[in-house]
Amino acid sequence: MARISKALYLTILMLLLYVPIFILVVNSFNASKYGIKWTGFSTKWYEKLVQNDALIQAALNSLTVSIIAATMATVIGTLAAVALYRYDFKGKKFLSGMVFVSMLTPDIVMAIALLIVFITLGISLGFISLLIAHITFCLPFVIIAVYARLNDFDKRMILAARDLGASEWRIFRLVILPLILPAVVSGWLLSFTLSLDDVIVSAFVTGPGYEILPLKVYSMVKVGVSPEVNAISTILLVVSLLIVIASQLIVRKDKTL
Amino acid sequence: MKLDRGFFKFLSIGLISSWLVLFVFFPNLLVVITSFLTRDPVDLVAAQPSIDSYARTFDWLYLQVLWDSLKMSLLATFACLLLGYPFAMAVASLSKRWQAIMLFLLIVPFWTNSLVRTYAIQFMLGKHGLINQFLLFSGIIDKPLDLLYTQFAVILGLCYILLPFMIFPLYSSLEKLDTRLYKAATDLGANSWSRFRLITIPLTLPGIVAGCLMVFLPSMGMFYIADLLGGAKNLLLGNVIKTQFLNTADWPFGSAFSVIMMLLLGAMLWLYYRATRYVSKKGGIDGADF
Numbered sequence: 001m002a003r004i005s006k007a008l009y010l011t012i013l014m015l016l017l018y019v020p021i022f023i024l025v026v027n028s029f030n031a032s033k034y035g036i037k038w039t040g041f042s043t044k045w046y047e048k049l050v051q052n053d054a055l056i057q058a059a060l061n062s063l064t065v066s067i068i069a070a071t072m073a074t075v076i077g078t079l080a081a082v083a084l085y086r087y088d089f090k091g092k093k094f095l096s097g098m099v100f101v102s103m104l105t106p107d108i109v110m111a112i113a114l115l116i117v118f119i120t121l122g123i124s125l126g127f128i129s130l131l132i133a134h135i136t137f138c139l140p141f142v143i144i145a146v147y148a149r150l151n152d153f154d155k156r157m158i159l160a161a162r163d164l165g166a167s168e169w170r171i172f173r174l175v176i177l178p179l180i181l182p183a184v185v186s187g188w189l190l191s192f193t194l195s196l197d198d199v200i201v202s203a204f205v206t207g208p209g210y211e212i213l214p215l216k217v218y219s220m221v222k223v224g225v226s227p228e229v230n231a232i233s234t235i236l237l238v239v240s241l242l243i244v245i246a247s248q249l250i251v252r253k254d255k256t257l
Numbered sequence: 258m259k260l261d262r263g264f265f266k267f268l269s270i271g272l273i274s275s276w277l278v279l280f281v282f283f284p285n286l287l288v289v290i291t292s293f294l295t296r297d298p299v300d301l302v303a304a305q306p307s308i309d310s311y312a313r314t315f316d317w318l319y320l321q322v323l324w325d326s327l328k329m330s331l332l333a334t335f336a337c338l339l340l341g342y343p344f345a346m347a348v349a350s351l352s353k354r355w356q357a358i359m360l361f362l363l364i365v366p367f368w369t370n371s372l373v374r375t376y377a378i379q380f381m382l383g384k385h386g387l388i389n390q391f392l393l394f395s396g397i398i399d400k401p402l403d404l405l406y407t408q409f410a411v412i413l414g415l416c417y418i419l420l421p422f423m424i425f426p427l428y429s430s431l432e433k434l435d436t437r438l439y440k441a442a443t444d445l446g447a448n449s450w451s452r453f454r455l456i457t458i459p460l461t462l463p464g465i466v467a468g469c470l471m472v473f474l475p476s477m478g479m480f481y482i483a484d485l486l487g488g489a490k491n492l493l494l495g496n497v498i499k500t501q502f503l504n505t506a507d508w509p510f511g512s513a514f515s516v517i518m519m520l521l522l523g524a525m526l527w528l529y530y531r532a533t534r535y536v537s538k539k540g541g542i543d544g545a546d547f
Binding site for chain 1: 264265266268269270272273274276277278279280281282283284285287288291301340343344347348350359362363364365366367368369370371372373374376377378379380381385387417420470471474475477478479480481484485494495498499502503508511512515518519522526
């Protein structure tokens with residue numbers, strides 16, 4: 001009885017979590033503009049979408065920023081985690097404190113802080129500012145994921161490698177990296193997800209020259225119903241799923257080697 | 258070799274230090290400084306120190322907004338905790354394979370941007386939306402309910418978007434729980450309610466505080482949820498900050514609100530620290546990471 005109610009609860013809550021997405025996907029194939037009643041299967045919103053260059057461009061921009069930001073956050077974050085794990089240096093406490101605080105800082109606070117700094121430093125709002133912002137809020141998650149993994153493994157392996165004459169770079173590439181790879185991949189995935197999902201920070205730090213999907217959608221939704229939003233969201237969901245499945249397959253393959 | 262070790266160390270530490278100082282420490286410092294300056298119509302901010310911005314947050318209008326925002330965020334946090342705790346407990350009791358699947362399923366919705374998902378909720382809550390249609394159809398009501406543009410709608414939206422952030426920390430502290438404690442308690446004659454009350458709750462306190470922290474603070478900033486679901490009347494703190502920065506260009510005032518949020522974060526972190534200390538004293542489990 002307890003088992004059944006548990007399974008039931010998990011299923012119901014999970015379903016509720018997916019209801020809005022389900023409606024979105026279904027409505028993207030609904031012939032009716034307002035999507036209140038099902039008036040037949042249609043791909044006309046997808047056809048309309050093909051002509052909406054601005055929306056497609058915004059979606060492509062979103063994907064570009066997410067992929068580059070996730071990759072750069074993963075590279076910097078992994079190096080940082082390794083440094084925090086291996087070395088003792090002045091200001092280490094301060095550094096890990098900043099990682100912790102930046103992870104917990106509410107988006108809106110980080111958004112205005114970055115906006116102020118971009119204006120102060122004279123960085124114009126657009127692709128570069130957006131990228132810097134996304135890397136910044138992804139970084140702590142990568143660092144913490146990789147650091148947790150490093151904490152789990154045997155430090156003597158590094159000592160052994162050094163005794164055998166491996167250079168620092170070789171130790172990183174041949175000993176540390178293979179061991180932390182799962183954490184690096186999940187750090188990348190988390191970054192990609194956070195970046196793709198972000199609205200708040202992006203709303204503050206991007207300029208009119210570089211429009212990304214959530215902000216485009218924001219302005220469209222405020223004006224009225226636009227079923228093309230459903231269509232492009234469906235496509236983006238499928239693309240994200242494909243990227244994630246591909247990255248999982250790469251890790252799997254690596255494990256069997 | 259000495260040189261090479263030095264270079265790798267220099268590169269990795271230098272990179273992260275400069276990044277964090279430039280884009281985390283320095284910006285936050287600037288926010289604090291800005292909050293103590295005066296507004297300037299031409300240069301946005303004038304180097305004229307004042308505490309005017311803080312005094313203005315006590316304006317009746319803003320106190321009202323602050324209070325409403327706090328209320329909605331608190332209710333959303335509470336609802337997330339009530340929904341998320343049993344969920345996390347159920348997940349933690351599954352097999353490792355199913356745990357991984359469930360956690361994965363919690364992440365998938367995030368690949369549809371949360372703004373788009375909020376839009377879908379707006380659509381469901383409308384006068385002719387799915388929920389009203391269903392209730393009318395099943396005869397529970399005979400007139401469509403005004404669900405959209407209410408505080409309820411905002412709370413629902415916050416809850417929907419932020420629920421996973423409550424579940425993850427709860428799950429990780431539940432997963433670390435030593436199940437032998439249950440056996441011992443059962444042997445000593447404890448029933449399931451007292452096991453839950455005396456073991457599960459106190460030992461997962463860090464997870465509870467962490468989850469509340471991850472829901473409560475972000476929820477105050479989610480201006481787009483208030484915009485899409487709350488209409489013009491039900492504002493969150495994020496809406497006020499956004500207006501000050503992007504519309505009325507009153508940066509010091511917006512910064513003051515942001516500093517208030519950081520102070521709240523500090524208070525909650527202190528609470529978290531107390532909770533972990535309490536747990537490590539009581540249960541001997543180190544809950545310092547989540």
